[in-house]
Amino acid sequence: MFQNAIKAAxxxxxxxxATAGAPAIGERMTYPDFESQWRNPTAGRGGNPWDPAKPxxxxxxxxxxxxxxxxxxASLRDQAKGGQGNNYQAACVLSGMPRIMSLAGPMEMLxxxxxxxxxxxxxxxxxxxxxxxxxxxxxxxxxxxxxxxKWIDQDGDGRFDVLEAETRNFAGPRALESSGLPLHTDNQxxxxxxxxxxxxxxxxxxxxxxxxxxxxxxxxxxDKQYVRERKARWSEYYCRESDxxxxxxxxxxxxxxxxxxxxxxxxxxxxxxxYFGQSQR
Amino acid sequence: MxxxxxxxxxxxxxxxxxxxxxxxGNDMKYPAWDGQWRNPTANRGGNPWDPNKPxxxxxxxxxxxxxxxxxxAGLxxxxxxGQGNSRGTRCELPGMPKVMNFSQVMEIVVRPAIxxxxxxxxxxxxxxxxxxxxxxxxxxxxxxxxxxKWIDEDGDGRYDVLEVETRNFIxxxxxxxxxxxLHKDNRTIVQERIFLDKENHDLLHNVITxxxxxxxxxxxxHRIHLRxxxPVWPEYNCREGNNHxxxxxxxxxxxxxxxxxxxxxxxxxxxxxHFRQxx
Numbered sequence: 001m002f003q004n005a006i007k008a009a010x011x012x013x014x015x016x017x018a019t020a021g022a023p024a025i026g027e028r029m030t031y032p033d034f035e036s037q038w039r040n041p042t043a044g045r046g047g048n049p050w051d052p053a054k055p056x057x058x059x060x061x062x063x064x065x066x067x068x069x070x071x072x073x074a075s076l077r078d079q080a081k082g083g084q085g086n087n088y089q090a091a092c093v094l095s096g097m098p099r100i101m102s103l104a105g106p107m108e109m110l111x112x113x114x115x116x117x118x119x120x121x122x123x124x125x126x127x128x129x130x131x132x133x134x135x136x137x138x139x140x141x142x143x144x145x146x147x148x149x150k151w152i153d154q155d156g157d158g159r160f161d162v163l164e165a166e167t168r169n170f171a172g173p174r175a176l177e178s179s180g181l182p183l184h185t186d187n188q189x190x191x192x193x194x195x196x197x198x199x200x201x202x203x204x205x206x207x208x209x210x211x212x213x214x215x216x217x218x219x220x221x222x223d224k225q226y227v228r229e230r231k232a233r234w235s236e237y238y239c240r241e242s243d244x245x246x247x248x249x250x251x252x253x254x255x256x257x258x259x260x261x262x263x264x265x266x267x268x269x270x271x272x273x274x275y276f277g278q279s280q281r
Numbered sequence: 282m283x284x285x286x287x288x289x290x291x292x293x294x295x296x297x298x299x300x301x302x303x304x305x306g307n308d309m310k311y312p313a314w315d316g317q318w319r320n321p322t323a324n325r326g327g328n329p330w331d332p333n334k335p336x337x338x339x340x341x342x343x344x345x346x347x348x349x350x351x352x353x354a355g356l357x358x359x360x361x362x363g364q365g366n367s368r369g370t371r372c373e374l375p376g377m378p379k380v381m382n383f384s385q386v387m388e389i390v391v392r393p394a395i396x397x398x399x400x401x402x403x404x405x406x407x408x409x410x411x412x413x414x415x416x417x418x419x420x421x422x423x424x425x426x427x428x429x430k431w432i433d434e435d436g437d438g439r440y441d442v443l444e445v446e447t448r449n450f451i452x453x454x455x456x457x458x459x460x461x462x463l464h465k466d467n468r469t470i471v472q473e474r475i476f477l478d479k480e481n482h483d484l485l486h487n488v489i490t491x492x493x494x495x496x497x498x499x500x501x502x503h504r505i506h507l508r509x510x511x512p513v514w515p516e517y518n519c520r521e522g523n524n525h526x527x528x529x530x531x532x533x534x535x536x537x538x539x540x541x542x543x544x545x546x547x548x549x550x551x552x553x554x555h556f557r558q559x560x
Contacts, residue, residue, distance in 0.1 A: 035392070092372075094518050108405075110390050110397065112315065117390065119397070119405045125388075127514060142516035171516075236404050236422035238374050246528055249539035259529030262555040269556070275542040276550035 030159050031111045031151070032197055037232035038205055040103035040224070048102045050176040051222040057179040068182055068215035075180030082265050084252060086180030088173065091247045092239040095123060096143025096174045097167050098191045098209050103226060105237060116149060116163060122237050128165045141171040141187060154196075167191040176211075184215040203228035310440050311391045311431070312477055317512030318485055320383035321505070328382045330456035331502040337459040348462055348495035355460035362545035364525075364532055366460030368453065372519035374403060376423025376454045377447050378471045378489055383506055385517065389485075396429060396443060401517045408445050421451045421467065434476075445473040456491075464494035483508035 042052060049056040057076060064072055075085030089095060095104075105121035118126040128149040139146055149165035170187040183189050190212040198204035205228065210221040246253045246261060248271050254262040261270070322332060329336040337356060344352055355365035369375065375384075380403055388399040394411040404422075408429040419426050425447040431440035450467040463469055470492040478484035485506040492499045524535045528551045534542040541551070 092518070094516070110392070112390065117388070117399065119399060121404075124402055124516060124518070125399050125405070125514075139513075140515065143518075144516055234404075234407065235420070236374070236424055238372075238404060246526065248526055248541055249535060251539075255529065256555055260552045260555055261528060263557075267557070270553040271551070272540045273550040273553070275536060275540055277547070 030153075032160055033202060034109045034111055034116070034163075034195070034197075034205065037106050037108050037229040037234075038103065038226035039106045039229050041227045043102070043104055047179075048104055048177060050099070050102065050181060052224060053222075056177055057181070060177070060179075060181060062176070062181055063217045063220055064182075064215055065217055068184065071182050072180060075175075075182070079180065084180075086173065086175045086182050087178045088175075089178065089239075091252065093173075094143035096170065096172070097126075097145045097147075097189075098193075098211055099174065099176055100126065100144065101193070101207055101209060101224060102177070103224075106229060106232070106234070107226070108232070121234055122239075128163065130163070135168065139169060141169050143171050143174060145170045145189070145191070161196055163193075163195040165191075165193040165195070167193075182215055183211075183213050186214055189213045198225075203230075310433075310438070311393070312440055313482065314389045314391050314396075314477070314485065317386050317388050317509040317514070318383065318506040319386045319509055321507045323382070323384050327459075328384050328457060330379070330382065330461065332504055333502075336457055337461075340457070340459075340461060342456065342461045343497045343500055344461070344495055345497055348464065351462050352460060355462070359460065366453070366455050366462050367458045368455075369458055374423040376450065376452070377406075377425045377427075377469070378491055379454065379456055380406065380424065381473070381487060381489060381504065382457070383504075386509065386512070386514070387506075388512075388514075401515065402519060408443065410443070415448065419449055421449045423451055423454060425450045425469075425471070442474055442476040445471075445475065447471040447473075462495055463491075466494055469493045478505075483510075 040048065040052075042048070047056045049060060050062075051060055054060050062072070071086070075087070079085040079087070084091070100120060100123045103120070104123075107121070108119045110117040110119070114131045115127040115129045118128070120126070124144065126144050126147065128147040130149045130151055133148065135148065136146060145167040146169040147165050147167040149163050151160035152162040152164055153159060154161045168190055170189050172183065172185060172187045174183045174187075174189075175181055176183065192210040192212070194206070194208040196206050198206060205226040207224045207226065208221060209224060210219050212219045244255050245264075246255055251271070252264045253268070253271070254264050256262045263270075320328065322328070327336045329340060330342075331340055334340050342352070351366070355367075359365035374380075380400065385401045387401075388397075390397040390399065394409065396408040396410060398406040398408070400406075404424055406424050406427065408427040410429045410431055413428065415428065416426065426449040427445050427447040429443050429445040432442040432444055433439060434441045448470055450469050452463060452465060452467045454463045454467075454469070455461055456463070472490045472492070474486075474488040476486050478486060485508070487504045487506065488501060489504060490499050490501040526533045526535050526541060531548075531551065532544050533548075533551070534544050536542045543550075
C-alpha cells in the first residue's frame with residue numbers, strides 16, 4: 001500500500017514536472033496567435049499613407065508645428081520637381097520607426113519569451129523585448145529605436161491578448177511616409193503601440209500607433225490593420241539603388257543609357273571632382 | 282487502497298494526457314538552438330570559406346581550370362585596387378552558401394515547420410521542415426530555397442541534426458571576399474548538416490557541402506558558430522556609411538567630406554559631359 005502511495009506520488013510528481021518543467025510550452029500557450037505572415041492590404045496600391053484612413057501627403061492633416069509644416073511643404077515642392085524631398089528611401093536610407101509598421105512588404109512575427117521578433121521582407125528585423133528589462137543606458141541610437149513591450153491579459157482568461165510596446169532612442173532623418181512627412185531632427189520620438197487580434201476575425205491584426213514627437217503639436221494616433229496570409233510566400237528583397245540612379249553622399253544623379261552621370265534635376269551642378277588629378281579631368 | 286489506486290490511476294492518466302499534448306510533444310523534440318550565434322573568427326582579417334585554411338589561393342578550392350582562371354583574374358583585379366569577383370562593396374547580397382559564414386551575428390529560431398536564420402541585415406533564411414516538395418514556381422534568389430529534415434540520430438526521442446538542401450539560385454555568388462567564384466549557371470546545390478556540439482551546447486556545427494559546376498568535386502567545409510549569452514543587436518545598413526560608389530561599371534570612393542575620389546592611381550574621373558557646360 002505504501003509502495004502504491006509512493007508510486008502515485010511519483011506519478012503526480014512526474015505529471016507536475018512534465019508541466020512545470022516545460023516552460024516554453026506552458027508560456028507559449030499563453031500568447032495570442034500572432035505567429036504568421038501579415039500584410040498591409042493596401043500596400044503597393046499607389047502609396048502607403050501613414051494614417052490609412054486618409055490620403056497621403058497634405059491629406060493626412062498631420063498635426064505638425066508651423067516649422068515642420070513648412071519643412072513638409074518644401075519637401076512636397078522638391079518632389080514635384082523630381083527630387084526626393086524628405087524621403088531618402090531611394091538612397092536606401094532606413095525607414096525606421098514608426099514608418100516600417102506601414103508594412104510596405106509582408107512581415108512575419110515570432111513570439112519568444114525574451115522578445116517578439118518581427119521579420120520584414122523590406123526592412124531590418126525588429127525586436128520588442130518582453131523580458132521585463134529596463135531601458136538600456138548605452139545603446140547606440142538607431143532608425144528602428146529600442147522597443148520594450150509588455151503582454152496584457154485584458155479579459156482575464158489566462159491568455160495574453162495585447163502586446164503594448166514603447167520605442168525610443170532613435171537616429172534620423174525619418175519620415176512617416178514617402179511624401180516626406182517629417183519627424184523632428186532631435187530624434188526624441190516616442191512610439192507607443194497596442195497590437196491585438198480582431199475579436200471577430202483573428203486573421204486581422206490591429207496596431208494602434210501613437211507617435212509623440214516634437215514636430216507635432218499633439219500625440220498622433222493611427223489604427224493600422226494587417227491581414228494574415230496563411231499561404232505565405234516571400235520575395236528576396238534587398239535595398240539597392242536603382243540601375244538608373246547614383247547617389248554620391250545624399251546627392252542624387254541619374255545614369256544615362258551610355259553609363260554616364262546625368263543631372264537628376266534642372267540646373268543640378270555636376271559632382272565635385274577635385275580629388276582627381278588635374279590632368280585627368 | 283482502492284482510493285489510492287484511483288489516485289495513482291488518475292496520476293497516470295494525467296501524465297498520459299500531458300505526454301499526449303501535441304504542442305509540448307513537438308516542442309520537446311527540437312534542440313535548443315534559439316539565440317544569437319556568431320562566427321568566432323569573423324572580423325579578424327577576413328572570413329575564409331574553409332575556416333581551417335587561409336583565404337584566397339590558400340583555400341585550395343577544387344575549381345575547374347576555367348573557374349580557376351576566373352578566380353586568378355579576380356585576384357589580379359583586387360591587387361590593382363578593384364573589387365575582383367566580390368560584389369560586397371556594392372552592397373549586393375552574398376547569398377548561399379556565403380551567408381552561412383556568419384560575417385555578422387545571426388539569430389536562429391526553431392519552429393516545427395520552419396527553422397529561421399535571421400541575419401542582421403540580409404534577408405531571413407527559412408528552412409522548411411514541414412515535408413514539402415521543391416516548389417515549381419518559386420523565383421530563384423541569392424539565398425535559394427531550403428528544405429530540411431530533422432534527424433534523431435541517437436534515438437533518444439529528441440532531434441539532434443538538421444539536414445538541409447538548398448537550390449534555385451541566382452548570381453553572381455562567391456564563397457568569400459577573395460572572389461572564389463560559383464558557376465554562373467547558378468545550378469549550385471548546397472547540403473548542410475547542422476548540430477550542437479555534444480560537449481558544449483553553445484557551439485553549433487555546420488558541415489556544408491557545395492556541389493557546383495565551377496568545382497571538380499563536391500567541396501565540404503566544417504564551420505563552427507558560438508552562442509552569445511548576452512546578445513546585442515546593432516542596426517546595420519550596408520548603404521549607410523558605405524564609402525564605395527559605382528557609376529556604370531566603374532568603382533570610386535567617397536571621401537569623408539562627401540566627394541568622389543579615385544580607387545586606383547591615375548583613375549580618370551567620371552564623364553560629366555551630360556551636365557551643362559556653364560555648371
